Amino acid sequence: MKVSAKRAVVVAATNHVVVPLKDRKLNFGNKWDFAPAPEDSKNYVIAPQHELFIGGEFVAPSSGQYFPSINPATEQTLTTIAAANEADVDTAVKAARKAYDKVWSKMPGLERGKYLYRIARIIQEKARELAVLETMDGGKTIKESRDVDLPLVAAHFFYYAGWADKLKYAFPGKTPSPLGVAGQIIPWNFPLLMAAWKIAPALACGNTVVLKPAETTSLTALRLAQIFQEAELPEGVVNIVTGAGETGAAIVNHPDINKLAFTGSTEVGKKIAQAVAGTKKKLTLELGGKAANILFEDAPLDQAIEGVINGIYFNQGHVCCAGSRLFVQEGIYSKVIKKLRDRIQTLRVGNPLDKNTDIGAINSRPQLEKIRELVQSGVDEGAELTQTQCTLPAKGYWFAPSFLTGVTHAHRVASEEIFGPVLSVMTFRTPEEAFERANNIPYGLSAGVWTDKGSKIFKMVSKLRAGVVWANTYNKFDPTSPFGGYKESGFGREGGLHGLAAYCRLD
Amino acid sequence: MKMSALPTKERFNFPTRHPAVPTVDAVMVEERAASFTKRSIKTSAKLSGLKMAVSMCDLTTLEGKDTPGKVAYLCRKALQPIEAKYDVPSCAAVCVYPNMVKYARKFLGENSPVHVASVATGFPSGQFPLPTKLGEVRRAVADGADEIDMVIDRCAFLAGDHAKVFDEIAATKEACGVAHLKVILETGELVTYDNVRLASEIAMHAGADFIKTSTGKVSPAATMPVTLVMLEAIRDHFFATGVRIGMKPAGGIRTSKQALAYLAMVKETLGDDWLNPQMFRFGASTLFNNVLMQIVKNVEGNYQGADYFSLS
Numbered sequence: 001m002k003v004s005a006k007r008a009v010v011v012a013a014t015n016h017v018v019v020p021l022k023d024r025k026l027n028f029g030n031k032w033d034f035a036p037a038p039e040d041s042k043n044y045v046i047a048p049q050h051e052l053f054i055g056g057e058f059v060a061p062s063s064g065q066y067f068p069s070i071n072p073a074t075e076q077t078l079t080t081i082a083a084a085n086e087a088d089v090d091t092a093v094k095a096a097r098k099a100y101d102k103v104w105s106k107m108p109g110l111e112r113g114k115y116l117y118r119i120a121r122i123i124q125e126k127a128r129e130l131a132v133l134e135t136m137d138g139g140k141t142i143k144e145s146r147d148v149d150l151p152l153v154a155a156h157f158f159y160y161a162g163w164a165d166k167l168k169y170a171f172p173g174k175t176p177s178p179l180g181v182a183g184q185i186i187p188w189n190f191p192l193l194m195a196a197w198k199i200a201p202a203l204a205c206g207n208t209v210v211l212k213p214a215e216t217t218s219l220t221a222l223r224l225a226q227i228f229q230e231a232e233l234p235e236g237v238v239n240i241v242t243g244a245g246e247t248g249a250a251i252v253n254h255p256d257i258n259k260l261a262f263t264g265s266t267e268v269g270k271k272i273a274q275a276v277a278g279t280k281k282k283l284t285l286e287l288g289g290k291a292a293n294i295l296f297e298d299a300p301l302d303q304a305i306e307g308v309i310n311g312i313y314f315n316q317g318h319v320c321c322a323g324s325r326l327f328v329q330e331g332i333y334s335k336v337i338k339k340l341r342d343r344i345q346t347l348r349v350g351n352p353l354d355k356n357t358d359i360g361a362i363n364s365r366p367q368l369e370k371i372r373e374l375v376q377s378g379v380d381e382g383a384e385l386t387q388t389q390c391t392l393p394a395k396g397y398w399f400a401p402s403f404l405t406g407v408t409h410a411h412r413v414a415s416e417e418i419f420g421p422v423l424s425v426m427t428f429r430t431p432e433e434a435f436e437r438a439n440n441i442p443y444g445l446s447a448g449v450w451t452d453k454g455s456k457i458f459k460m461v462s463k464l465r466a467g468v469v470w471a472n473t474y475n476k477f478d479p480t481s482p483f484g485g486y487k488e489s490g491f492g493r494e495g496g497l498h499g500l501a502a503y504c505r506l507d
Numbered sequence: 508m509k510m511s512a513l514p515t516k517e518r519f520n521f522p523t524r525h526p527a528v529p530t531v532d533a534v535m536v537e538e539r540a541a542s543f544t545k546r547s548i549k550t551s552a553k554l555s556g557l558k559m560a561v562s563m564c565d566l567t568t569l570e571g572k573d574t575p576g577k578v579a580y581l582c583r584k585a586l587q588p589i590e591a592k593y594d595v596p597s598c599a600a601v602c603v604y605p606n607m608v609k610y611a612r613k614f615l616g617e618n619s620p621v622h623v624a625s626v627a628t629g630f631p632s633g634q635f636p637l638p639t640k641l642g643e644v645r646r647a648v649a650d651g652a653d654e655i656d657m658v659i660d661r662c663a664f665l666a667g668d669h670a671k672v673f674d675e676i677a678a679t680k681e682a683c684g685v686a687h688l689k690v691i692l693e694t695g696e697l698v699t700y701d702n703v704r705l706a707s708e709i710a711m712h713a714g715a716d717f718i719k720t721s722t723g724k725v726s727p728a729a730t731m732p733v734t735l736v737m738l739e740a741i742r743d744h745f746f747a748t749g750v751r752i753g754m755k756p757a758g759g760i761r762t763s764k765q766a767l768a769y770l771a772m773v774k775e776t777l778g779d780d781w782l783n784p785q786m787f788r789f790g791a792s793t794l795f796n797n798v799l800m801q802i803v804k805n806v807e808g809n810y811q812g813a814d815y816f817s818l819s
Contacts, residue, residue: 016716019749026742031779032556032770037547143545302739303535338746346775355547452530472532 028345037355039142041132050081052088053225055095056235062087072139073352073361073396081218084241089250092239096181096208097256099236105178105206113164116203118231120157130220134192137219139361140315141352152477153196159479160200163500170497176504178206179282180258183251187264188214188363189318195221197494198261199238205503208237212251215244216364257281266488284492284502286484288417289445292438293323297331299450305339311448311474313401316360317421321446323474324418326425327434333427341386344401349390359421362397371399371420378404378413415441435463444486448474528708531700531736540731543772554805557798560766561588562596563784564791565624566819568603575610578603582614584819585621589799593806599784600624600654605647612651624654628679631722633658637675644682654687661696664706673713680714689717689755694733695725703733707740717753728758738776757790763801766794
């Protein structure tokens with residue numbers, strides 16, 4: 001057979017070229033770069049000044065004080081937000097009490113449900129706008145606000161709308177009645193989603209609400225207030241007071257609050273628990289976490305790596321249930337580290353409005369400094385830091401996706417919540433050791449188990465002291481599923497029937 | 508005595524669950540594969556991606572009614588897919604039945620940039636005796652095939668006789684001589700991701716140059732999760748042996764958007780070294796004009812009717 005010059009090339013390729021061991025690397029270069037694909041944001045106008053939402057209207061704060069809200073990806077001031085003081089909080093609680101006594105607690109569940117359905121539908125209609133706002137205000141990627149936050153926000157309203165007229169069936173043999181005025185304080189990591197988690201079950205059960213968003217992320221809660229107006233929700237049923245810690249303290253200490261729900265740091269949670277002690281206020285707390293993601297030797301490895309990546313880098317690691325401690329069975333340790341090293345190189349860090357961005361901006365400068373300080377402590381204590389090679393934007397607050405190896409339980413990074421894109425990797429030998437190490441922490445919000453063996457999953461689940469345990473997946477949320485913690489991760493559950501029970505008196 | 512139809516003697520040395528072959532979890536592999544469809548590939552990235560896709564196409568006709576005339580249409584289209592002003596590369600190869608190889612070779616000539624690929628080994632079922640399969644391969648190579656797309660023996664695979672699958676691939680590789688060997692797993696018949704992973708490992712160890720998802724005759728053909736499982740197998744094989752194996756998803760990829768999502772998956776799973784026609788191919792027929800249409804749209808700013816794109 002005649003072999004032409006061209007086909008000689010084929011021959012060379014057929015005799016498999018063996019790349020020497022030291023050169024066996026994947027090359028994640030720029031051969032084919034994605035062009036910028038920013039989500040269009042110019043059609044959404046942000047007002048220069050935002051007021052408080054009390055009694056169904058936007059009202060100026062009695063102090064006349066406003067504070068700036070900053071886009072953490074650009075450090076530009078987006079708008080100014082009203083700072084509510086004790087007097088404003090008092091007005092808000094009075095408005096909520098009036099709405100509770102006169103309208104909302106008397107309204108049949110069927111009618112309350114209709115309002116919630118209407119709110120859910122408007123949220124769906126405005127989902128893109130809300131997602132863009134959420135991204136600009138908080139720094140999270142548009143991919144996540146669009147595909148995770150907003151669908152879940154609508155889902156929570158839809159889910160609890162359905163319960164509003166079926167409360168008797170939710171608690172057979174009991175007569176559920178509302179608690180009264182609920183004070184709700186929410187964090188900055190999932191601003192709108194946390195508002196939905198809190199507001200939807202409260203309203204479904206017939207309570208009225210005074211809600212305080214986090215001071216760095218008030219915008220979408222105030223946009224939600226406009227949606228309440230559009231839905232013609234009776235005035236005072238939901239009141240939104242913006243501000244920092246003092247505003248929150250005013251809610252916590254207000255004598256006419258019947259129920260408090262707080263999501264945020266364990267430090268603040270403890271203070272709230274102390275303040276509420278001895279009063280008749282009911283309390284639920286959803287606090288910090290330091291979840292263990294446990295990888296067994298028989299795990300489906302490539303998928304487990306995806307779970308680890310999602311577990312820690314989702315929402316820049318600003319997730320209370322983030323899988324921030326990775327426990328790897330010793331036999332697969334080097335393989336896992338190699339795969340992790342490769343995988344983080346493909347994470348795209350940058351403009352959160354770009355549809356291809358995987359990791360957005362850190363929410364605020366203080367948070368960035370906290371992350372830096374903790375990571376430095378890890379390095380100082382002898383852990384080895386691995387980071388992506390990406391270039392970070394010059395403006396804004398950024399932290400490259402990182403993981404620390406050589407971490408032991410005695411390291412601060414093994415026990416303190418970093419709340420950033422930083423994973424601490426440790427090893428174990430047996431299943432018993434895995435759950436002992438996983439449980440050896442004051443937190444207990446969530447955990448992950450990766451194994452091909454079903455019986456091992458059940459064994460681990462029964463031993464892990466965590467409110468949520470995901471098996472062969474991570475960060476799966478659904479309104480029907482309760483969420484909450486053990487130990488210093490808080491008490492009470494949100495979501496599902498359990499979430500309903502937190503807003504009812506059951507006689 | 509009743510005869511069992513199943514083999515009585517266990518002769519395989521590649522057990523069903525080989526310890527070196529990792530398991531695959533369906534939920535997360537599907538989630539990861541879906542994430543690539545969310546990559547937003549616009550403007551310059553879209554244009555260069557689509558041109559890359561053209562250069563990676565194995566333009567295919569595999570029908571009983573194929574004739575020398577039809578093959579000529581195909582070859583001409585592969586050489587120059589569209590007017591030269593659009594600066595579109597030629598396809599990687601034309602893919603035909605063994606009897607059509609000599610016509611394709613004649614049309615393309617000896618030094619063509621477009622390779623001639625031939626399906627073989629009792630395509631698409633593979634339910635033929637090995638000597639028949641090997642004879643077919645030798646004949647296709649002698650007729651001028653640069654590449655052979657063989658099918659694995661799914662009968663043997665599903666019956667647990669993985670050694671037979673391995674041996675047949677090795678024998679086919681030998682029969683190929685200088686020709687490149689693509690091994691079609693027919694993942695639509697293997698069904699589980701674990702099977703896909705195991706079949707990929709067998710094929711790579713037995714001498715495949717490429718692993719390929721499907722014949723296009725079975726539904727489902729290529730899917731993103733299946734392709735991802737195979738890309739991951741290729742990556743691990745590269746780390747273990749230093750050999751870069753190529754990947755060819757075939758069938759089921761019909762739109763430019765899908766093709767770009769596949770390329771994004773290759774880019775983020777195997778990296779730049781696989782983003783070329785030597786290491787990645789699309790088995791395509793309907794996809795091809797869709798890609799060309801999008802290229803023209805990207806250049807001209809508006810869509811052209813179907814009649815502005817030649818049939819192949």
